[in-house]
Amino acid sequence: MESQDERISAFLEKNEVKRVLDKISEETRIRMSFKPEVCEAFTGKYTAVRNVSGFKFYKNKEAERQLPDIIDNPVQQIYREDSPAEDYRQKYCQKRTIGIVFSGGPAPGGHNVIAGLFDAAMRANPETTIYGFLMGPDGVIEGEAVKITREMVDRYRNTGGFSMIKTGRTKIDSKEKVELSRETCARYGLDALVIVGGDDSNTNAAFLAQALIEDGVQVIGVPKTIDGDLQVRDDEGRVLCAMSFGFHSAARGFASQIGNLCTDCSSDVKYWHVCKVMGRVASHLALEVALQTHANMTFIGEDLADYVDKKRLEEAEKKGTVDYTAYGMTLRHLSRVICDGIVRRAAVGKNYGVIVIPEGLLEFINEIQVFIIKLNTIIGEYNHTHDTDFHTDFPLLEDKLDYLRRLARRSREEASFSIWNTRDDDLFNDIPPFFQEGLLMERDSHGNFPFSQVETERVVMGLVTDYLDRLMEQGQYKIGIQKEYYEQTMKRDGLDPEYYGPFLFGNWKEDYLLFHSSMISHKTLTNELIRQGALLENEQVPPAIEKLFKKSTPKFKVQYHFYGYDGRGSDPTSFDCTYTYNLGLTVFSLIVGGATGQMAAIKNLEKGFSSWVPLGIPIAPLMHLEERKGRLELVLERSLVDVNSPAFLAVKAKREEWLAARPGEDCYRKPAPISLSSETDEDRPLTLILNSYSEDLK
Numbered sequence: 001m002e003s004q005d006e007r008i009s010a011f012l013e014k015n016e017v018k019r020v021l022d023k024i025s026e027e028t029r030i031r032m033s034f035k036p037e038v039c040e041a042f043t044g045k046y047t048a049v050r051n052v053s054g055f056k057f058y059k060n061k062e063a064e065r066q067l068p069d070i071i072d073n074p075v076q077q078i079y080r081e082d083s084p085a086e087d088y089r090q091k092y093c094q095k096r097t098i099g100i101v102f103s104g105g106p107a108p109g110g111h112n113v114i115a116g117l118f119d120a121a122m123r124a125n126p127e128t129t130i131y132g133f134l135m136g137p138d139g140v141i142e143g144e145a146v147k148i149t150r151e152m153v154d155r156y157r158n159t160g161g162f163s164m165i166k167t168g169r170t171k172i173d174s175k176e177k178v179e180l181s182r183e184t185c186a187r188y189g190l191d192a193l194v195i196v197g198g199d200d201s202n203t204n205a206a207f208l209a210q211a212l213i214e215d216g217v218q219v220i221g222v223p224k225t226i227d228g229d230l231q232v233r234d235d236e237g238r239v240l241c242a243m244s245f246g247f248h249s250a251a252r253g254f255a256s257q258i259g260n261l262c263t264d265c266s267s268d269v270k271y272w273h274v275c276k277v278m279g280r281v282a283s284h285l286a287l288e289v290a291l292q293t294h295a296n297m298t299f300i301g302e303d304l305a306d307y308v309d310k311k312r313l314e315e316a317e318k319k320g321t322v323d324y325t326a327y328g329m330t331l332r333h334l335s336r337v338i339c340d341g342i343v344r345r346a347a348v349g350k351n352y353g354v355i356v357i358p359e360g361l362l363e364f365i366n367e368i369q370v371f372i373i374k375l376n377t378i379i380g381e382y383n384h385t386h387d388t389d390f391h392t393d394f395p396l397l398e399d400k401l402d403y404l405r406r407l408a409r410r411s412r413e414e415a416s417f418s419i420w421n422t423r424d425d426d427l428f429n430d431i432p433p434f435f436q437e438g439l440l441m442e443r444d445s446h447g448n449f450p451f452s453q454v455e456t457e458r459v460v461m462g463l464v465t466d467y468l469d470r471l472m473e474q475g476q477y478k479i480g481i482q483k484e485y486y487e488q489t490m491k492r493d494g495l496d497p498e499y500y501g502p503f504l505f506g507n508w509k510e511d512y513l514l515f516h517s518s519m520i521s522h523k524t525l526t527n528e529l530i531r532q533g534a535l536l537e538n539e540q541v542p543p544a545i546e547k548l549f550k551k552s553t554p555k556f557k558v559q560y561h562f563y564g565y566d567g568r569g570s571d572p573t574s575f576d577c578t579y580t581y582n583l584g585l586t587v588f589s590l591i592v593g594g595a596t597g598q599m600a601a602i603k604n605l606e607k608g609f610s611s612w613v614p615l616g617i618p619i620a621p622l623m624h625l626e627e628r629k630g631r632l633e634l635v636l637e638r639s640l641v642d643v644n645s646p647a648f649l650a651v652k653a654k655r656e657e658w659l660a661a662r663p664g665e666d667c668y669r670k671p672a673p674i675s676l677s678s679e680t681d682e683d684r685p686l687t688l689i690l691n692s693y694s695e696d697l698k
């Protein structure tokens with residue numbers, strides 16, 4: 001007789017069972033065979049690179065000093081070359097060795113950059129070798145790489161993540177690391193190194209390009225980051241790169257999940273879903289999610305920083321003073337704005353909804369930003385002056401707070417020491433420990449504050465819950481009762497709704513009825529009805545009224561969600577598949593064209609695919625000085641949400657409509673899940689579509 005193990009083995013051998021248990025799903029198989037369209041420039045056998053004039057960049061003096069050989073690089077465009085001269089043809093097809101590395105957080109589409117580069121390189125010369133450096137820049141520093149084969153490329157085409165060669169956040173930021181990288185390039189015989197990363201990684205690419213110029217190793221950057229904060233315009237606002245790759249897929253992934261929450265909460269009508277959305281400092285992802293889902297409230301950090309409390313300013317003006325605290329939003333004020341939305345929706349029977357909070361929100365709240373900047377400097381300076389690390393030396397929160405306390409004491413003794421004074425210390429000690437811990441968390445190798453690790457949404461919602469409790473006690477937070485429902489309930493119990501209406505409700509003539517604000521408990525309801533003469537002493541409140549009153553008393557229930565890592569690992573949209581494959585092709589053309597210190601890009605992403613133009617953008621002229629780890633460093637400027645952009649203005653104009661604090665349906669929009677179809681409204685970021693109308697709003 002067959003044993004159980006034998007039966008299981010036979011069962012596992014069945015074709016259908018094998019098929020459904022295969023680690024590559026049918027969907028993934030379809031994905032892997034998807035062929036992204038290629039730009040016109042890549043439709044022939046050869047391409048050529050030509051300089052494009054007309055773009056203007058203000059060159060930073062320090063960038064001129066530190067990056068002298070690449071600061072004057074021009075913008076370049078890739079063309080289809082149908083009749084190359086013999087020497088160019090030979091150069092195009094020469095055997096090369098190229099290295100590629102992912103740097104920073106994953107972003108959907110990275111594998112297609114490799115696929116595009118691989119396909120173009122192999123078409124030009126099948127003997128070319130492409131190495132993938134493992135685990136991010138560490139792979140370059142330590143010389144760890146794999147030879148990329150066709151099988152590897154085919155296995156990962158159009159799929160998400162950076163799993164093929166992994167990624168890491170190490171920064172090549174010291175002479176020693178640059179030297180080790182140089183040795184790696186020499187050991188592998190690299191002609192070119194491709195760095196796929198965000199603003200910090202492209203900054204690294206520029207410095208490496210400069211350092212390796214004498215060795216003849218070209219360095220090309222590729223704009224990656226789901227955050228969407230790597231965008232390039234020249235100094236006159238001409239767009240060269242409207243969006244980094246990965247943004248569209250991550251935003252669509254988040255939007256699809258948040259869209260489902262909109263459906264859930266408007267079905268179950270009992271939860272407020274609070275969604276923190278990744279994006280580091282910039283709120284581009286939150287803005288795109290707002291456009292895709294029409295969630296009830298979406299906060300855009302850049303908008304909060306712009307906030308001016310006019311009432312405060314007026315009051316100060318009357319006194320002949322200026323109130324500087326009137327500029328920028330405080331956490332307290334933000335919590336009041338949220339409460340206002342919640343209370344207004346409840347008043348029309350909607351004690352539920354969806355709130356979107358960008359993970360970088362705190363950066364735009366003055367009082368918190370001050371802490372972030374001060375602590376960045378303190379930690380940076382500590383690490384700089386000691387041979388150890390702040391977090392290793394002060395592992396516990398108590399140790400860190402103790403160190404800060406010592407700094408505050410020092411500020412009392414030394415007038416010139418002002419980075420952390422006793423007022424800072426007192427304010428910091430008023431913050432809940434989990435938030436203190438968040439603000440003191442270890443910065444990454446670029447000195448960036450770890451926004452994704454801080455539970456911003458809980459900090460904000462903690463204040464919201466406290467204030468809602470107060471409003472409830474004051475009878476201001478109540479659920480509106482639909483008039484029709486009130487009338488039916490009363491009549492069912494033989495009570496005259498017209499008689500009781502004015503006694504019970506402060507807004508008796510409206511569609512949604514609110515119990516008088518003095519009625520906040522069974523006791524106050526009874527007393528009030530007696531006082532008004534609608535009930536006799538010792539008479540019980542009729543059950544119908546009890547039922548309605550219970551229904552009108554809100555419970556504030558929150559569900560927290562964090563959308564970030566899931567979006568980074570999502571499969572790319574058709575937009576990102578096509579964008580990244582063409583970026584890979586662009587990289588190869590730039591290498592053939594002898595470029596270094598350039599970033600591959602596609603112009604006109606905001607338009608349909610037929611308008612896309614592959615470019616090489618000079619990185620060095622985009623650099624500016626920024627404070628990192630307490631010191632000024634040359635870096636690529638991050639793009640924040642422009643509060644005058646059409647996309648933001650559209651969200652602002654629709655704010656009240658999407659809050660839907662009025663009777664009737666919510667305005668939720670259901671974004672389609674990620675697929676390879678490119679024939680929907682979502683075939684490119686809605687932010688880009690709207691921003692292409694900027695001329696109309698001037």
Ligand code: FBP
Pocket residue numbers: 103104105106107198224225226227278279280359444450451452564568
């Ligand atoms: P990149 O800037 O490297 O693309 O990373 C983006 C990001 O996903 C941010 O949105 C987020 O704040 C951060 O990475 C999280 O970093 P970590 O991977 O270190 O948790």
